[in-house]
Amino acid sequence: xxxxxxxxxVAARLPARRYxxxxxxxxxxxxxxxxxxxxxxxxxxxxxxxxxxxxxxAMDAVDDSRNTNPLFLYFINYIRLFIDxxxxxxxxxxxxxxxxxxxxxxxxxxxxxxxxxxxxxxGNRKVALLTAAGFVSFGALGLWQESMDxxxxxxxxxxxxxxxxxxxxxxxxxxxxxxxxxxxxxxFMQTMPTFVYLAxxxxxxxxxxxxxxxxxxxxAIPPAIRITAHGIRQVSSDTLxxxxxxxxxxxxxxRHVRLPMAKQTIIVGVNQTIMAxxxxxxxxxxxxxxxxxxxxxxxxxxxxxxxxxxxxxAIVIMAVVLDRVTSAASRRVxxxxxxxxxxxxxxxxxxxxxxxGVAGVLAYLSYTYVWAAEFPIEANAGPYVRRAADxxxxxxxxxxxxxxxxxxxxxxxxxxxxxxxxxxGTPWWLVTIVAVALALLVGSVRAALVTAAGLLLLVxxxxxxxxxxxLASTIVATVLxxxxxxxxxxxxxxxxxxxxxxxxxxxxxxTMPAFVYLVPILGLFxxxxxTAIIAAVVFAAPVAIKLVAEGIRGVSxxxxxxxxxxxxxxxxxxxxxxxxxxxxxxxxxxxxxxxxVLSMVVVGGLVGAxxxxxxxxxxxxxxxxxGKGLAAGLAIVVLGIVLDRVMRAATQRAxxxxxxxxxxx
Amino acid sequence: xxVTRSGKVRAAALVTGAGLLLTACGGAKVGETGTASTxxxxxxxxxNLAVNPWVGYEANAAVIAQVAEKQLGCKVVKKDLxxxxxxxxxxxxxxxxxxxxxxxxxxxxxxxDDQKVAVSAGPTGNKGVIGWYVAPWMVKKYPDITDGxxxxxxxxxxKTSESDGKGQLLDGDPSFVxxxxxxxxxxxxxxxxxxAGSETALITAFRQSEKQQxxxxxxxxxxxxxxxxxxxxxxxxxxxxxGCDADPAKVACDYPPYExxxxxxxxxxxxxxxxxxxxKNFTWTNDDQNLVAKYIAEDKMSAEEAAAKWVADNxxxxxAWLPTS
Numbered sequence: 001x002x003x004x005x006x007x008x009x010v011a012a013r014l015p016a017r018r019y020x021x022x023x024x025x026x027x028x029x030x031x032x033x034x035x036x037x038x039x040x041x042x043x044x045x046x047x048x049x050x051x052x053x054x055x056x057x058a059m060d061a062v063d064d065s066r067n068t069n070p071l072f073l074y075f076i077n078y079i080r081l082f083i084d085x086x087x088x089x090x091x092x093x094x095x096x097x098x099x100x101x102x103x104x105x106x107x108x109x110x111x112x113x114x115x116x117x118x119x120x121x122x123g124n125r126k127v128a129l130l131t132a133a134g135f136v137s138f139g140a141l142g143l144w145q146e147s148m149d150x151x152x153x154x155x156x157x158x159x160x161x162x163x164x165x166x167x168x169x170x171x172x173x174x175x176x177x178x179x180x181x182x183x184x185x186x187x188f189m190q191t192m193p194t195f196v197y198l199a200x201x202x203x204x205x206x207x208x209x210x211x212x213x214x215x216x217x218x219x220a221i222p223p224a225i226r227i228t229a230h231g232i233r234q235v236s237s238d239t240l241x242x243x244x245x246x247x248x249x250x251x252x253x254x255r256h257v258r259l260p261m262a263k264q265t266i267i268v269g270v271n272q273t274i275m276a277x278x279x280x281x282x283x284x285x286x287x288x289x290x291x292x293x294x295x296x297x298x299x300x301x302x303x304x305x306x307x308x309x310x311x312x313x314a315i316v317i318m319a320v321v322l323d324r325v326t327s328a329a330s331r332r333v334x335x336x337x338x339x340x341x342x343x344x345x346x347x348x349x350x351x352x353x354x355x356x357g358v359a360g361v362l363a364y365l366s367y368t369y370v371w372a373a374e375f376p377i378e379a380n381a382g383p384y385v386r387r388a389a390d391x392x393x394x395x396x397x398x399x400x401x402x403x404x405x406x407x408x409x410x411x412x413x414x415x416x417x418x419x420x421x422x423x424x425g426t427p428w429w430l431v432t433i434v435a436v437a438l439a440l441l442v443g444s445v446r447a448a449l450v451t452a453a454g455l456l457l458l459v460x461x462x463x464x465x466x467x468x469x470x471l472a473s474t475i476v477a478t479v480l481x482x483x484x485x486x487x488x489x490x491x492x493x494x495x496x497x498x499x500x501x502x503x504x505x506x507x508x509x510x511t512m513p514a515f516v517y518l519v520p521i522l523g524l525f526x527x528x529x530x531t532a533i534i535a536a537v538v539f540a541a542p543v544a545i546k547l548v549a550e551g552i553r554g555v556s557x558x559x560x561x562x563x564x565x566x567x568x569x570x571x572x573x574x575x576x577x578x579x580x581x582x583x584x585x586x587x588x589x590x591x592x593x594x595x596x597v598l599s600m601v602v603v604g605g606l607v608g609a610x611x612x613x614x615x616x617x618x619x620x621x622x623x624x625x626x627g628k629g630l631a632a633g634l635a636i637v638v639l640g641i642v643l644d645r646v647m648r649a650a651t652q653r654a655x656x657x658x659x660x661x662x663x664x665x
Numbered sequence: 666x667x668v669t670r671s672g673k674v675r676a677a678a679l680v681t682g683a684g685l686l687l688t689a690c691g692g693a694k695v696g697e698t699g700t701a702s703t704x705x706x707x708x709x710x711x712x713n714l715a716v717n718p719w720v721g722y723e724a725n726a727a728v729i730a731q732v733a734e735k736q737l738g739c740k741v742v743k744k745d746l747x748x749x750x751x752x753x754x755x756x757x758x759x760x761x762x763x764x765x766x767x768x769x770x771x772x773x774x775x776x777x778d779d780q781k782v783a784v785s786a787g788p789t790g791n792k793g794v795i796g797w798y799v800a801p802w803m804v805k806k807y808p809d810i811t812d813g814x815x816x817x818x819x820x821x822x823x824k825t826s827e828s829d830g831k832g833q834l835l836d837g838d839p840s841f842v843x844x845x846x847x848x849x850x851x852x853x854x855x856x857x858x859x860x861a862g863s864e865t866a867l868i869t870a871f872r873q874s875e876k877q878q879x880x881x882x883x884x885x886x887x888x889x890x891x892x893x894x895x896x897x898x899x900x901x902x903x904x905x906x907x908g909c910d911a912d913p914a915k916v917a918c919d920y921p922p923y924e925x926x927x928x929x930x931x932x933x934x935x936x937x938x939x940x941x942x943x944x945k946n947f948t949w950t951n952d953d954q955n956l957v958a959k960y961i962a963e964d965k966m967s968a969e970e971a972a973a974k975w976v977a978d979n980x981x982x983x984x985a986w987l988p989t990s
Contacts, residue, residue, distance in 0.1 A: 060775075063753075063756070064780075101695055102695070103695055107695075198750075199747070199749055199750050199753070202750050202753055202754075202757075203753055203756075203757065206757050206759055207744055207746065207750065207753075207754055207757070207759045207760070208759070285745065286718075286745075286746075286747055286750075287746065287747075287750055288744045288745050288746055294745060297718065297745070298745075300865055301718055301719060301720050301723070301864075301962075302720055302890065302961065302962040302963075303865060303868055303869065303872075304965070367695070368694055368695060369693065369694055369695065370693040370694065370695055371693070373695050397873070398876070401873070401877060408826060409826050412826040412827075413826060417826070518863075518865060518866075519865060519869055522865065522866050522869040522870070523869050523872075523873055526825065526870060526873070527835060527859065527861035527862070527866040527867070527869070527870050528825070528826060528827050528859075529827065530826070605860075605862045606862045606863040606865070606866065607861070607862060607863065607865075607866050608827070608859065608860065608861050608862055608866055609862070610859065610860045610862070613862070614839065614860045614862050617839050617862055617863070618839035620747065620749070620839075621747060621748070621749065621838070621839045621840040622749070622839060622840065623749055623769070623771045623772055623775070624771050625839075
């Protein structure tokens with residue numbers, strides 16, 4: 001550790017780090033010019049390496065042991081039964097005909113009433129209103145049952161994810177060793193493309209709700225664990241010491257000090273878990289998960305943009321409602337904690353009883369009467385939404401295509417093709433040396449080691465060239481995300497009005513399933529890598545924008561005032577004061593943006609990005625390419641971990657430099 | 666504080682009261698009407714039908730489901746699955762039938778020959794064609810483009826930002842085996858294969874090609890609903906002869922014609938279910954399928970409506986599929 005920090009110190013003190021970076025890049029360019037095309041490991045679309053064949057066979061072996069392996073017979077089968085029952089029960093309650101009735105137990109009125117009641121009790125009046133409007137709009141879009149199926153699956157997956165994730169998160173919060181152990185596993189779960197494990201899952205958990213739920217949980221558990229652990233960790237040591245000095249045992253300290261203080265953060269974790277679960281709705285539909293995802297995929301088969309958009313809107317509304325309600329709940333917890341108990345228990349009880357009473361009546365009505373059970377067909381505005389979306393998509397494709405095509409060609413030829421030629425044309429060993437040197441120069445020794453190991457792993461996986469193609473697109477997409485992130489983030493951070501207008505757009509970009517807008521962007525940019533980049537930017541930019549805006553808003557008003565009174569212009573204020581002071585938020589935005597971009601690699605494979613994304617998709621569709629698909633999934637994980645670690649090390653170094661007052665010129 | 670609280674209670678009481686009033690004036694009750702469907706089961710039971718994600722398949726599945734439900738009294742459970750997952754369903758007992766299969770020799774070997782959980786139920790009557798296609802405007806403008814020998818002459822037309830200065834050959838849905846990379850090499854074509862990655866991407870490319878008069882050549886197949894919107898024209902490569910594609914690396918001929926077939930689980934075949942007889946007897950022509958696919962894709966009917974319409978219009982064909990007893 002001392003050796004490590006010593007080298008870090010040396011590296012930081014090197015007088016000309018910038019020149020060294022430039023030198024490394026120059027060496028790379030020279031190497032590319034001299035050695036172009038050597039040792040680049042090109043591999044055709046359907047070609048396999050021995051490793052891919054071996055992976056295929058290994059997966060076959062697992063398939064074959066399904067009926068004999070005790071793990072399946074006594075363990076997984078019971079988990080499957082349990083999850084199936086849980087989902088079916090929720091479906092019977094809100095979405096599927098049940099108990100010999102032609103409709104579910106609760107109709108639209110009952111569900112809307114209950115959801116609004118919950119929003120009122122745990123959030124506030126505003127979100128309760130939003131909830132009511134949101135649920136009614138599911139019916140108004142003509143998608144009540146599909147929405148409820150999605151909700152049922154999402155809720156079950158979320159509850160199970162929290163049941164697993166929060167205890168593990170508490171453990172990770174208390175134990176450094178467990179935290180270190182679990183972090184790479186969580187990275188893996190979050191970056192491994194779902195397509196890779198979707199088909200094998202149906203062997204373990206069969207076709208049905210259980211597989212879909214488990215697929216969703218794999219993606220939704222990590223935020224629950226991470227954020228809970230973070231909440232437990234950030235409880236100040238002073239508070240804990242006070243508790244210990246009063247004689248609290250560790251268990252008491254956990255229950256009475258840590259958990260209550262971490263409650264708000266844990267609710268943020270719940271929020272993120274819900275969002276992650278909901279983002280799986282479309283992909284889970286590939287293995288017969290019911291709900292809105294089915295509608296989107298079915299519509300895509302006939303390129304029916306309108307219908308896909310209609311269902312996409314329902315998903316966005318569901319996400320926004322769930323997000324706002326959980327956020328309001330988290331704020332409420334915080335306010336209550338600060339203020340102590342505001343309301344008497346009796347007052348609260350009356351409130352609860354009142355709300356539940358009303359909701360109960362509505363539920364009873366929807367149980368009994370057809371008008372409250374089935375959403376009235378006359379109120380279906382879905383066809384209008386569909387036609388409008390169709391017309392818009394058509395207009396955009398017809399009238400903008402000349403400009404977008406030129407734009408695509410310009411960016412592709414000027415940046416993407418050059419970067420890709422550099423990455424794929426240089427021998428693998430030179431790329432590795434350059435990357436390790438860069439990781440050392442901008443990051444740390446540890447980051448350099450991770451980089452070396454990661455790139456060697458890519459070679460072993462037999463997908464070097466594909467990985468480099470994907471890396472080039474990923475870098476270009478991340479740069480675009482950050483350009484947008486800084487520009488829009490500063491704007492939103494400085495103007496409340498911009499925030500009000502743009503926030504719903506950002507939420508939509510984040511939660512609208514990519515499948516919905518694939519057709520129009522394919523029409524505009526063709527089946528190209530650039531289309532894949534656009535899809536990634538649409539998904540990743542909102543996160544970056546939100547984080548940058550948050551950072552700009554966090555700059556203390558006194559500093560801003562001081563600068564303004566000193567005569568700084570708006571431009572100076574932004575470039576000299578606000579952005580530098582929000583630097584850690586900007587770097588966080590970059591690393592999150594990057595992870596989000598990587599999570600779209602597979603979607604990119606569906607629209608012409610080729611490389612790793614296509615390998616994964618093909619592995620999902622073709623039996624003999626399964627092994628290669630798995631290897632490609634692993635390569636995406638490796639890229640994610642390497643880029644993340646380098647970025648983090650660079651952030652730490654920048655922070656250390658800023659706080660230590662070292663200025664590097 | 667006290668005021669708001671009692672106010673809230675009062676409001677709650679009011680709403681509850683209003684609710685009760687509503688209850689009193691009612692409306693139609695759930696279960697009073699429209700139950701008693703699920704027709705007379707004639708020992709058919711549940712029929713698990715895989716639905717693979719393309720419209721032609723859905724047409725087959727919808728018509729079979731329609732007949733099984735309405736005329737045989739089966740309870741049909743449709744499961745939306747990709748091909749490979751559907752085949753796995755034979756092993757786990759969750760899928761009874763796949764009703765449009767495109768070759769998939771590797772899966773046949775695994776599930777029919779090795780695991781013996783599935784059996785073939787004969788051809789669907791549909792003929793599958795795979796090949797390279799161009800939009801009709803191109804054929805009008807460059808009549809000799811449909812001969813594969815002339816492709817190099819037109820390579821520069823198909824240049825894009827993705828194709829490294831060569832012509833772009835757009836490959837599509839990864840569900841199908843393609844020999845295109847080998848074909849380009851072995852036929853010495855000045856083209857680069859670009860993987861579009863999905864049927865959506867391919868169709869959008871061809872649609873834009875026709876509309877914007879933009880040259881596109883790519884991998885496509887029939888029967889396919891899109892061909893009734895834009896009648897793509899196939900480019901002729903050296904004709905297929907038995908065994909010319911034996912070595913995938915050396916292949917230099919066109920794709921073989923495909924006889925699309927039906928696969929059922931062994932268990933289902935042995936069950937004696939009338940639904941099995943229906944699946945086994947089911948055959949129709951490309952035109953039949955294209956018609957139902959058109960109802961779904963262009964006339965935006967639901968699969969059920971489309972099937973019901975076709976079944977009503979073609980009673981004789983349907984009759985031939987039914988069990989004789």
